[in-house]
Amino acid sequence: MAGPAEAPGFLLSTVQKGVNWARTRSMFPASFGLACCAIEMMGTGAAHNDLARFGMEVFRASPRQADLMVVSGRVSQKMAPVLRQVYDQMPDPKWVISMGACASTGGMFNNYAIVQGVDQIVPVDIYVPGCPPGPQSLMHGILTLHDKIMKGEIASPIGHGTSR
Template sequence: MAVTGEEAIFGDSVITTKLDSAIAWARESSMWPYIFGTACCAIEFMSVASSKFDISRFGAEVVRFSPRQADLLIIAGTVSYKQAPILKRIYDQMTEPKWVVSAGACACSGGFYDNYTTLQGIDRIIPVDVYISGCPPRPEAFLEGLMQIQKLQAKPSKYLEKRSKRDFKGLLDA
């Protein structure tokens, strides 16, 4: 096929693409995670961040502890009822498009803490995009979760728009 347009003029130095795809590519290659690490899973996340597993290979090593600067919320550990309002507040402070990964059995479902103090899954408080199983998940599982988020992010902007308007009502939404 003959090359036309800008590419014909500028050769290999320019690639034409859709704005949507360019933005999605930029976003997925530089996710800024907020680690809501409460328990054992957070120790495994330390492994994900350190040399052997090295989350920076996926462009997500800039761990932010300010929700306003982060677009990926990773909940690693048990969330108790006492912790729930804090989690919600952090989620609310993040700007769209924002993504939530629930890492480990406790965050996903309360795990084996089926008792008076443990929230039986964070999806009762905030919407979750990807669930990672394990108690705690192995570092590879964390990376798999991150890759799934990257796949979701690469979807067209219409999807993102629809997603940001989704109707979620959690236990703490009055």
């Protein structure tokens, strides 16, 4: 696998571009809603905001078929192992968007029950701010992720698809 140090040649870089393009255009999010942000996430997928424009309106029911996890809402101590398990079940390459203040930092719930940032449990690619972030914010986060994937390697050392 071509690491960052040794730049791939013409052929490989073209293949890489093609693969990355394909990945961004058919990204399937896991249907994994937690709290208020999940409502906005579903709203993003629905008619008004139409996530289908970016080829990702199909929220997969099974994590085995998904490659993007949108952690939409507060993660409680009880939910954390479940979330990790869902993440582990997703096939590589996979990406995680931490949607909203609670998922990113615990938000206003700085207490015993909430994991203070989902990045303690799973690696996060994009943080979307807001409480809850509007559909436009989430879409911006998704487009930023697309950007990141387009610039990234096909295979990274830890297999998450993006360079860290």
